[in-house]
Amino acid sequence: MSAELGQTPSQTVGPYFTLRVYRKGDEILVPEGYPGERIVIEGRVLDGDRRHIEDALLEIWQANPAGRYRHPDDTRDLALDAGFTGFGRTVSDFETGEYRFVTVKPGPVPDAEGAYQAPHISLVVQGRGMLNPVFTRIYFSDEEEANQDDLTLRRVPAPRRDTLIAQLLDDQDPKVYRFDVLFQGEDETVFLDF
Amino acid sequence: MSEPLIRHYGPRAYADHPPFSYPDYRSTVKRSPTHDLVEIVQTLSETTGPGQAWAEISEEDSDLTTNTGTGSPAIGERIIVTGRVLDENGQGLPGTVLEIWQANASGRYAHWRETEFPAPLDPNFVGVGQCLTDSDGGYRFTTIKPGPYPWGNHPNAWRPSHIHFSILGPSLGARLVTQMYFPGDPLIPLDPIFNSAPPHAGGRMIATYDHEVTEENWALGYRWDIVLRGELATPTHGGAD
Ligand SMILES: [Fe+2]
Numbered sequence A: 001m002s003a004e005l006g007q008t009p010s011q012t013v014g015p016y017f018t019l020r021v022y023r024k025g026d027e028i029l030v031p032e033g034y035p036g037e038r039i040v041i042e043g044r045v046l047d048g049d050r051r052h053i054e055d056a057l058l059e060i061w062q063a064n065p066a067g068r069y070r071h072p073d074d075t076r077d078l079a080l081d082a083g084f085t086g087f088g089r090t091v092s093d094f095e096t097g098e099y100r101f102v103t104v105k106p107g108p109v110p111d112a113e114g115a116y117q118a119p120h121i122s123l124v125v126q127g128r129g130m131l132n133p134v135f136t137r138i139y140f141s142d143e144e145e146a147n148q149d150d151l152t153l154r155r156v157p158a159p160r161r162d163t164l165i166a167q168l169l170d171d172q173d174p175k176v177y178r179f180d181v182l183f184q185g186e187d188e189t190v191f192l193d194f
Numbered sequence B: 001m002s003e004p005l006i007r008h009y010g011p012r013a014y015a016d017h018p019p020f021s022y023p024d025y026r027s028t029v030k031r032s033p034t035h036d037l038v039e040i041v042q043t044l045s046e047t048t049g050p051g052q053a054w055a056e057i058s059e060e061d062s063d064l065t066t067n068t069g070t071g072s073p074a075i076g077e078r079i080i081v082t083g084r085v086l087d088e089n090g091q092g093l094p095g096t097v098l099e100i101w102q103a104n105a106s107g108r109y110a111h112w113r114e115t116e117f118p119a120p121l122d123p124n125f126v127g128v129g130q131c132l133t134d135s136d137g138g139y140r141f142t143t144i145k146p147g148p149y150p151w152g153n154h155p156n157a158w159r160p161s162h163i164h165f166s167i168l169g170p171s172l173g174a175r176l177v178t179q180m181y182f183p184g185d186p187l188i189p190l191d192p193i194f195n196s197a198p199p200h201a202g203g204r205m206i207a208t209y210d211h212e213v214t215e216e217n218w219a220l221g222y223r224w225d226i227v228l229r230g231e232l233a234t235p236t237h238g239g240a241d
Helices: A144-149 A151-155 A158-164 B199-205
Strands: A038-046 A057-061 A087-091 A098-104 A121-126 A134-140 A165-168 A175-178 B005-009 B078-087 B097-101 B128-132 B138-144 B149-151 B157-159 B162-168 B176-181 B220-223 B226-228 B231-237
Touching: A057 A098, A087 A098, A134 A158, A134 A165, A144 A151, A158 A165, B097 B138, B128 B138, B162 B226, B176 B199, B176 B226
Parallel strands: A038 A175, B078 B220, B078 B226
Antiparallel strands: A038 A098, A057 A087, A057 A121, A121 A134, A165 A175, B005 B231, B078 B138, B097 B128, B097 B162, B149 B157, B162 B176
């Protein structure tokens, strides 16, 4: 197949998407009474001056704890969970820049070489002052062994891998993982192209 | 265990999209990556995506002139915006979630944030709508033509009339947020956001006036197609052992 039509260009989401594209509750992926262990993922989106982006749009997409995506292409014989879509949205706080998702840790998803990937969540970030989305992945600091074998992480230069690993905070119930998205500088988050 | 379908999407066409940093749109300069993106191999995590899993959409959601539910219609020039969501191979994409938001006829957003632009709100217009594409990738909205509005990017800066579109297509990689513009708008050549798209691709964001879509004694019609990333090759089956 060769491309016949040109892709429609991306434009900024601007400051007014909260009229529609985010609704309160979109950041909670697990319904009331969901059996798995809830986790919190939180952080900030910071620009090149390390100031927060006032109202960044963050979207996550993930498999359920069994490792299955709610999508017609994922035909694996694994359970789907009622009420769990694997998609969440939130907006960082205008004043503090903090965002927060409540979800579950995803299960194993196959990689391109017949093995399994380390548990991860895909993250798409957009905002005013951004003309394109940026794509990244959230991995987990308490999955050290799986992270070492992960094909995607291994494509990232070693000194930058930590930018993709959410840090488990001490003594929190439910578990809280911290994941900041940083633009520019030495510690810029790794953004992915696929 | 049955193996998942692995599609192979073509690349994001960077030459058709704006650059990350575009100094004429000032705030992009500090909100753009400076390292190269890291290219990864597509897996189910990239070739699947939200879309249909997400949508709860009713018929009324696509008529912004009445979906406020006040019982009175919105004020302004009533228009129909219709078209198809396609991939690069020309294939219509059914079940795609479209969410739109826009200013009212006087250029004011019904947003909680204060604005210094003294344009009136319309109690019968919120300016948000959504719909799901049909089996052919088709969509249709009825709305009000949005007014231009000022913004703080540079002295006397005005955005041309535009409707924001969020598109959740078949895969995460196809995620697109864009804006639709109106033909003949004199503000388009002055707009750094429009101009951030490469000149050869900018016109893809401008709708066409279509008299066939116009309904007698009711509304003017515009046609606008949206093109997302397409598949490069036939999908394969592949899972983990
Ligand atoms: Fe706008």
